Amino acid sequence: MVILLLFTQCDAMTEEEPLPSAKQATTKAPDGVTTTLQTITTMDGAIAQVECSQEILPSGEIILMCMPAQWNGELILYAHGYVPEFEELALPDEAAIYMPLFTSFGYAFATTSYGENGIAVQSGLEDMINLRERFIQRYSAPRLIYLTGGSQGALITTLAMERHPELFSGGLSLCGPCGYFQGQLNYYGNFRVLFDYFFPGVLPGDAVHIPTELSAGWESYYVPLVLQAISQNPEATLKLLRTAQAPYDANVPGSIETTVIGVLTYDVRYIENAKRVFGGQPFDNEKQVYFGTGSFREDVRLNLKVQRFSADKTALREIRKNYETSGELSKPLVSGHTTKDPIVLYWNMPLYQAKTVLKGTSPLFSALPVDRYGHCTFTEQEIITAFGLLSQKVKGQELLARECDATGKIIRAVTVLKR
Numbered sequence: 547m548v549i550l551l552l553f554t555q556c557d558a559m560t561e562e563e564p565l566p567s568a569k570q571a572t573t574k575a576p577d578g579v580t581t582t583l584q585t586i587t588t589m590d591g592a593i594a595q596v597e598c599s600q601e602i603l604p605s606g607e608i609i610l611m612c613m614p615a616q617w618n619g620e621l622i623l624y625a626h627g628y629v630p631e632f633e634e635l636a637l638p639d640e641a642a643i644y645m646p647l648f649t650s651f652g653y654a655f656a657t658t659s660y661g662e663n664g665i666a667v668q669s670g671l672e673d674m675i676n677l678r679e680r681f682i683q684r685y686s687a688p689r690l691i692y693l694t695g696g697s698q699g700a701l702i703t704t705l706a707m708e709r710h711p712e713l714f715s716g717g718l719s720l721c722g723p724c725g726y727f728q729g730q731l732n733y734y735g736n737f738r739v740l741f742d743y744f745f746p747g748v749l750p751g752d753a754v755h756i757p758t759e760l761s762a763g764w765e766s767y768y769v770p771l772v773l774q775a776i777s778q779n780p781e782a783t784l785k786l787l788r789t790a791q792a793p794y795d796a797n798v799p800g801s802i803e804t805t806v807i808g809v810l811t812y813d814v815r816y817i818e819n820a821k822r823v824f825g826g827q828p829f830d831n832e833k834q835v836y837f838g839t840g841s842f843r844e845d846v847r848l849n850l851k852v853q854r855f856s857a858d859k860t861a862l863r864e865i866r867k868n869y870e871t872s873g874e875l876s877k878p879l880v881s882g883h884t885t886k887d888p889i890v891l892y893w894n895m896p897l898y899q900a901k902t903v904l905k906g907t908s909p910l911f912s913a914l915p916v917d918r919y920g921h922c923t924f925t926e927q928e929i930i931t932a933f934g935l936l937s938q939k940v941k942g943q944e945l946l947a948r949e950c951d952a953t954g955k956i957i958r959a960v961t962v963l964k965r
Contacts, residue, residue: 578601578602579599579600579601580599580600580601581597581598581599581600582597582598582599582600583595583596583597583598584596584597584598584612584646586646586649586650587646587650594614594615594616594649594650595614595615596612596613596614596615596645596646596649597612597613597615598610598611598612598613598645599611599612599684600637603661605661606635606661607635607658607659607660607661607673608635608636608637608658608659609656609657609658609659609677609680610637610641610645610655610656610657610658611654611655611656611680611681611684611685612645612649612654612655612656613649613654613685614649614650614652614653614654616652617652617653617654618651618652618653619688619689619690620652620653620654620688620689620690620691620692621653621654621655621656621678621681621688621690621691621692622644622648622653622654622655622656622692622694622933623656623657623674623677623678623681623691623692623693623694623714624638624640624641624644624655624656624657624694624695624699625657625658625670625674625693625694625695625696625698625699625700625702625703626638626640626641626657626659626660626695626696626697626698626699627695627696627697627698627699627700627922628664628665628666628697628698628816629663629664630663630664630815630819631662631663631664631665631819632663633663635659635660635661635662635663636659637657637658637659638657638659640696641655641657643926644657644929645657647926647929647930648933654681654685654688656677656678656681657677658673658674658677660673661673664819664823665698665816665819665820665823666698667698667701667702667705667868667869668868670698670699670702671702671705671706671709674693674702674706675706675710675713678691678713678714690715690716690940690941691713691714691715692714692715692716692717692718692933692936692937692940693706693707693714693716693717693718694717694718694719694720694933695717695718695719695720695722696720696721696722696922697720697721697722697723697889697890697921697922698722698723699722700719700720700721700722700723700724700881701719701722701723701724701727701869701871703717703718703719703722703879704717704719704722704724704871704879704881704898705871707875707877707879708871708872708873708874708875711875711876711877714877715877715940716877716878716879716880716936716937716939716940717877717878717879717880717936718879718880718881718882718932718933718936719879719880719881719882720881720882720883720922720924720929720932721882721883721884721887721889721890721921721922722881722883722890722894723890723894724871724881724894724895724898725871725893725894725895725896725897725898725900725901726870726893726894726897727865727869727870727871728828728830728862728865728866728869728870730890730891730894731816731820731828731829731865732829732830732831732834733790733791733792733809733891734809734812734813734816734817734829735753735754735813735817735829735830735831735855736790736831736834736836737786737790737792737809737810737813738752738753738810738813739752739753739831739852739853739854739855740786740789740790740836740848740852741772741786741806741810742853743848743851743852743853744779744782744783744785744786745772745775745776745779745782745786748768748771748772748775749768749771749772749810752853753813753817753829753853753855754817754821754827754829754855756813756814756817756818760814761814761815761818764811764814764815769807772806772807772810773803773807776802776803776806783802783806785838785839785840786806787802787805787806788838788839788840789836789837789838789839789848790809791838791891792805792806792809792888793805793885793886793887793888793891793892793919794886794888794919795886795919798919798920801888801919804888804920805888808888808889808921809888809889812889817829820861821861823864824860824861824864824865825858825860825861825864826857826858826859826860826861826862826864827855827857827858827861828857828858828861828862828865829855829857830855830856830857830862831852831854831855832854832855832856835849836848836849836852871898871901872901872905873898873900873901873902873903873904873905873907873911874905874907875902875905875907875910875911876907876910877910877940878910878911878912878936878939878940879910879911879912879936880911880912880914880932880933880935880936880939881895881898881899881911881912881913881914882914882915882916882924882928882929882932883895883913883914883915883916884915884916884917884918884919884920884921884922884923884924885915885916885917885918886917886918886919886920887919887920887921887922888919888920888921889921890921892915895913895915896913898911899911899913910939912935912936912939914928914931914932914935916928
């Protein structure tokens, strides 16, 4: 119940701006827009109506906008994560969870497939700005606009809050490569060269050259080969995980296999796309020192024999210019990250926090670590709590959950996120 109170206020305590008009939500949809009326159940058990419109733009981009019957005048925009470039454009699967979750509290919700898959940080940022404008044109200007995103969408959210704070009231960034993007890319390449060292001959090509046979047969042929190799040599598998500093959880069945396959998948699916997007090969391990085999001699042998690659300067410049965050904030940003994330490493969050300290913007940044294995494996309650914190920071209110009687008098107040 405390969580629910995060989204409500005692009317007697604050003076709200008039709600934006949502009359257009009930008018006839523009040509090419499909509208549906959905019935959702709120967290307190009530039934609510939500009108959703879906549109396919000439570029192929798919957008979804959902307006609750009882709109609170605020909008949540959601930027999704990485999708391999060869897949068809589609709305993010998690929209089916987040839409009813947030609209049940009275928020309008909008998301997009982006106009392209793959590494779509720059184009995705523009797509989110355009989505904001399309919502305003179709309905009206919300009094508050929150930008949220997970994984690659978290980086889009963070960059947008740094570069376009005038467009958004606050941001919620979940499990994104926001601390050190180059280091995150190197993690995928490091894992692949270490896998090839401990399990030679299992995969064709190398960390920066993905042959067609590997890409085409990854799920059907090579994933079973990888699983067989690591199951037959568990000692080498643990050395791989330790030297790559790749998280797993011994208490979570299958986490080792999930980590190995998950990180290798990113190298297989990501590197060729990255070369085109960044204008060159971005992985660099020329000066990387690997350790963790359990033997100094073996560590030395590993560093002498492991494959080495040097990144192209054009790619490094592009990443520094357009993909690294700065920590310069003028609006609130809340970040959540699981501590044992095998895909986007947890150190991204404290590194970003350090950037805000150096820039003098740390009061605007809130870090919410979640002690759990997995990539973006948050519960609905954790997401609500994180968003509730963002909402309170945006509105400059005390971080208290308030319970009021019918007259608006506070009868109970509980500190939110008390640890």
